[in-house]
Amino acid sequence: MSTASALSFVSAAMAAVGVADLLGAASGRRAADGGPRVLRLLAALGRRLRPAGAPAPGDLRRRIAAAGRPGGLGVREVMAAKVAAAAGGGVVGAGLSTAAPGRLGVAIVVAGPVGGFLAPDVWLARRAAERARRARAELPALLDLLRVSVEAGSSLPKALHEVGARARGPLATEWRALGGEVALGVPFDAALRGMAERLPLPEVRSLAAALERARRHGAPLADTLASQARDARFALARHAREEAARAGPKIQLVVALLLVPSVLLLVAAALVAALLGGGGAALPV
Numbered sequence: 001m002s003t004a005s006a007l008s009f010v011s012a013a014m015a016a017v018g019v020a021d022l023l024g025a026a027s028g029r030r031a032a033d034g035g036p037r038v039l040r041l042l043a044a045l046g047r048r049l050r051p052a053g054a055p056a057p058g059d060l061r062r063r064i065a066a067a068g069r070p071g072g073l074g075v076r077e078v079m080a081a082k083v084a085a086a087a088g089g090g091v092v093g094a095g096l097s098t099a100a101p102g103r104l105g106v107a108i109v110v111a112g113p114v115g116g117f118l119a120p121d122v123w124l125a126r127r128a129a130e131r132a133r134r135a136r137a138e139l140p141a142l143l144d145l146l147r148v149s150v151e152a153g154s155s156l157p158k159a160l161h162e163v164g165a166r167a168r169g170p171l172a173t174e175w176r177a178l179g180g181e182v183a184l185g186v187p188f189d190a191a192l193r194g195m196a197e198r199l200p201l202p203e204v205r206s207l208a209a210a211l212e213r214a215r216r217h218g219a220p221l222a223d224t225l226a227s228q229a230r231d232a233r234f235a236l237a238r239h240a241r242e243e244a245a246r247a248g249p250k251i252q253l254v255v256a257l258l259l260v261p262s263v264l265l266l267v268a269a270a271l272v273a274a275l276l277g278g279g280g281a282a283l284p285v
Contacts, residue, residue, distance in 0.1 A: 043073070043077040065197060089112040132200070144225075149162055149163055192211060207228050207232075
């Protein structure tokens, strides 16, 4: 394959990666709804491909819990989906390699299965990050409601369950589940640790530790919750400033390293094609 075709292929790939990275955040919420259905379909296909007793990563269960266990997926389903996605990536990579120039086709054949195998992990990480973002945003308001419920005389587990039942979101769901677990006989400290594992946020861990200390030492819960709400608001504002500061350089990096070089490669491909087609004659100006 000619040099011009190779440059055109690489430029198109770089442009596609750049645009996908810039649009990934915008399309993340829409893809989150259909993600569990896709993983379930891949899991159904992967059960036939995955060897029996194949080991799973030790932290996969924790990452699934941090993502909210979407669609009730477990470790076996996710591992089966990873195997099916790797097989699908291999097929796609083999198809794309026929259009790739030179040794790039070999790299695509290798990258296809690897990318497919890692795709469910990337999806879980994005869903966990979105879930953490929503929990961080709703934490201050829910803490104020929890303080009011405690001041009205409700016990802490009952207040957590009531506030969680009246609100929506990942944090409200976790509080509702925590209250239900305590009502079924689970120790309060164990339920708090479970919530902190399913929502691995510094603010949630700080809240769990503060609630446990207040319960053990008899400190006023209302004062503890007011302090936690104030700290949560400061953390939310700081995180928003940090996200805004990181957004600009990220966009500039994608444009500088992917989009601009892809355009330059397209220009270079056109120049090479013109030079080769004209037998080396100078291009008209």
